[in-house]
Amino acid sequence: EPEVTQTPSHQVTQMGQEVILRCVPISNHLYFYWYRQILGQKVEFLVSFYNNEISEKSEIFDDQFSVERPDGSNFTLKIRSTKLEDSAMYFCASILLRSSYNEQFFGPGTRLTVL
C-alpha cells in the first residue's frame, strides 16, 4: 500500500538554526499538507499546497516557515530560525483529489527538538 514517508524521524537543532523537514507524498497525489503537534496537544494545521503554490495557511505559518516542492517527489517544510516553541511532531499529509479531501494520508512524522 502506498504511504507518505518523512525524513528524518528525529531532528535535534539549536535555537536559531534553520531546519528542513522532508516528505515524500504518495506519488499520484495532488494536494499536500503540513501539520504539527506539540507534545500532549492537538494536531494543528500549518499549510496546504497545490499546483506548486500555497493554497491555505494558518496563523502559525508565519514568515519563519516556508514550503517547497523542489522536484516531482519531495515536499519540504523549512523553518528559518528555530525557536524553542517549534519543538513538536511535524506531520506531512497528502490527498489525491478534492473529492476525497477529508481522507488525508499522513506520514509517520518528524520529531523536532529545539535546544
Added chain:
Amino acid sequence: LAKTTQPISMDSYEGQEVNITCSHNNIATNDYITWYQQFPSQGPRFIIQGYKTKVTNEVASLFIPADRKSSTLSLPRVSLSDTAVYYCLVGDMGGGGADGLTFGKGTHLIIQP
C-alpha cells in the same frame, strides 16, 4: 466550521464493542463526518467517513441519526491495539481540497486486557 464535542477519555476491555459519540449541533448541510485514529508518536489515520444513516467498513461502523447533530463511531470487538486517540471531524466535502483539517482534543480510548 462545525464545533465537535466528544468525551476526553474512555475505557473498555478486549473483546467488547466500543461506541464513541461525537456531538456537532451546528453541522452544515454540506458537511461530512470523518473519524481519524492516532497512535502515540504516529500520524493520524483515516478510519471512516459518512454523511447520514450508517456506514460500515472493515474497521468500524459510523452511525448518524437523521438530524445529523451527533454521530457514533462503533468499534467491534476491540483489542489492546485499538488503544489510541480517536478524532471526530466535521467539514465540507466541497471545500476544494485546500482546507486543512481541524482536529480537536479527541477521545483517548484505553483498552484493558
